[in-house]
Amino acid sequence: MNVSTEETYIAGTYNRYPIKVSHAKGIYVWDNDGKSYIDTFMGIGVLLFGHNHEKIIDAMKRKMEKYVHLSNFFLDEDALFVAQRLVEETRRYGKVFFTNSGAESTECALKVVRKVKKTGKILSFVRNFHGRTLSALSVTGFENIRSQFINDENVVFLPYDYETVKRFLEDEEHIAAVFLEVVHGSGGLDVIPEGIVQLISEYK
Structure with a gap:
């Protein structure tokens, strides 16, 4: 897959760096030639614990082995746990509404x-x-x-x-x-x- 192929199929909303990422860990990403780069973007603020944090990966695996997705018609106990912690730790009255972005x-x-x-x-x-x-x-x-x-x-x-x-x-x-x-x-x-x-x- 090259740049011209990307331009054919993907809308050009970002000016990408000319790097083909093969894998990532912590604050680093590596290209196909084995060269490492410090990723200061943090997934645009999403990767607060870095790439491929072991505890996060383990938690995701455990969850996905139970189910990948539930609709809002079912209670997710982990969501309830997070909501309770958010309200208690911020010492605010109110309720939590989860969103995707x-x-x-x-x-x-x-x-x-x-x-x-x-x-x-x-x-x-x-x-x-x-x-x-x-x-x-x-x-x-x-x-x-x-x-x-x-x-x-x-x-x-x-x-x-x-x-x-x-x-x-x-x-x-x-x-x-x-x-x-x-x-x-x-x-x-x-x-x-x-x-x-x-x-x-x-x-x-």
Whole structure:
């Protein structure tokens, strides 16, 4: 399989590196010639424990030997365990809804916002990335990506600047929701300035 074959059959949504990966372990991937590379992408943030972590592989094998997939009409005991831990460890009241991706999570959150709040501005931030599906794009802070598909007048994008956020919260009477990244991923690994999260959490 070569690059020209890939271009024939796979949509060109990413500019790939010219590396044919044969296998991966930990922070490394290897090509067919045995050369290793450090994978700083981490599967775009998915591989927090690295490639092929033994405990994760063992857990996946044990699970797949029981069943590969269940519909939502059956209770998965592992899902219940994870949900309970999430609620208890974050010390939050609420319930867990499992999704397949960050974009899907954002879509669901936006549906809840519009169901409960009906009206009000949604606050997001410049260089936030929340997904490429249509609704998720509406709160994604990259205009060059977003403007091709959707511009929601109810969504306001601010820079990560304490005084700017403070003035907005003081002047805006109805804020339906806030979407933020504590650490930018696609936006450049910037950490949100001190005080902004606290400021937002205290908004009434």
